[in-house]
Amino acid sequence: MSAEDHAGHEQQQVAVYDRGAAIEQSDAFENPGLPPHRPRQTDLHPEKERRAERQVVGWFLVSMLGTVLAIVAYVAVPIVEGDMTSVRLSNLFLGLAIALALLGIGIGGMHWARQLMSSHEVVEERHPSRGSEKSRARAVEIFQLGDQESGFTRRSLIRNTLIGAIALVPLPAIVLFRDLAPAQDAVEAISNTMWRQGTRLALDPTGTPIRAADVTIGSAFHVIPEDLKDLDHDGGYLDQKALASVLLVRVPLDRLNEQPDRAGWSYDGIVAYSKICTHVGCPVALYEQQTHHLLCPCHQSTFDVTDHAKVIFGPAKRPLPQLPITVDDEGYLIAQSDFTEPIGPSYFERLHHIDEGHIPLSAAETENRA
Incomplete structure (x- = not known):
């Protein structure tokens, strides 16, 4: 085959034809190129450039003002309990002020990009994810060029007001979220419950005291302090x-594996444990009668009732706190004291709130329980 015939054969292989129309198809398309650059008014007139710069600064200052107004509105327009008008006014002023703060940053940033940053269109060719040292050095150069074109370093007034607006805009959120914490010390608020020496164990939610004789083997009772019924919802009932929520269970005495220093915490096989999971605080409310296991429905942490609610499965790291109980002269179950350790998930200060005076604890056990 001659060279001319071979070239013709290769050309036939690349060409694709639409059957019936005999029109040559090609995946290639013509590069349209970039449109000619059209200078803006700020590019042609220095006074308009300065005016645009002042407008950008003005929007960033408006954002700062909105942030301050949000904090002022939160303090000056408090929510009065039972007064829906105060709720609406507080939400209105807070919403307007926060919207002003966010819009100031957004509009100022867009105005800066449209009127003052470089408007030349560029094409960046694709390249492998890890370029050569030469291309990486070029990237640094392009970054520096972008800084020069945007004027971020050169336009110090715009840069500083933008930084100020962004730094101030989270302040309303900090003020609002900080006010969600209890007025008293948060650690103290969850370190103690309503359980006291002599407090009767009562059914949830009726508040009926529980006799030890009514608790049968394999049964589980959801328990609250009897005094809880005296509180209303405004008085902190929930x-x-x-x-103080507790799960009360009775197991056979031969199955109960009690430590000698906790032998007096149960009564005739009846044990009481906090319902609040030590993982993330979900209610541990599922009881398996055959295995005597308590199961948390959220993340499947499993606790052994017969062995001081020891963790046998799941993400929880500590046993459920046990409530020491006994009976009074009338046969009703009562608490010997409050929990000897804080209930619920762990936190940094937990070690300092373990009641070591109630029962001696070794250093290793204190560390494990914390």
Whole structure:
């Protein structure tokens, strides 16, 4: 085959034809190129450039003002309990002020990009994810060029007001979220419950005291302090219930594996443990009668009732706090004291709130329980 015939054969192989139309198809398209650059008014007139710069600064200052107004509105327009008008006014002024703060940054940034940053269109060719040292050095050069074109370093007034607006805009959120914490010390608020010496164990939610004789083997009772029924919802009923909720279970005495220093914490096989999971605080409310295991429905942490609610499965790291109980002269179950350690998930200060005076604890056990 001659060279001319071979070239013709290769050309036939690359060409694609639409059957029936005999029109040559090609995946290639013509490069349209970039449109000619059209200078803006700020590129042609220095006074308009300065005016645009002042406008950008003005929008960033408006953002700062909105941030300050949000904090002022939160303090000056408090929510009055039972007054829906105060709720609406507080939400209105807070929303307007925060919207002003965010819009100031957004509009100022867009105005800066449209009027003052470089408007030349560029094409960046694709390249491998890890370029050569030469291309990486070029990237640094391009970054520096972008800084020069945007004027971020050169336009110090715009840069500083932008930084100020961004630094101030989170302040309303900090003020609002900080006010969600209890007025008292947060650690102290969850370190103690309503359980006291002599407090009767009562059914949840009726508040009926529980006799030891009514607790049969394999049964489980959701328990609250008897005094809880005296609180109303405005007096902290739900908060105290969340802290003091207990699960009461009776197991055969031969199955109960009690440590000698905790032998007096149960009564005739009846044990009481906090319902608040030590993982993330979900209610541990599922009881398996055959295995005597308590199961947390959220993340499947499993606790052994017969062995001081020891963790046998799941992400929880500590046993459920045990409530020491006994009976009074009338046969009703009562608490010997409050929990000897804080209920619920761990936190940094937990070690300092373990009641070592109630029962001696070794250093290793204190560390494990914390």
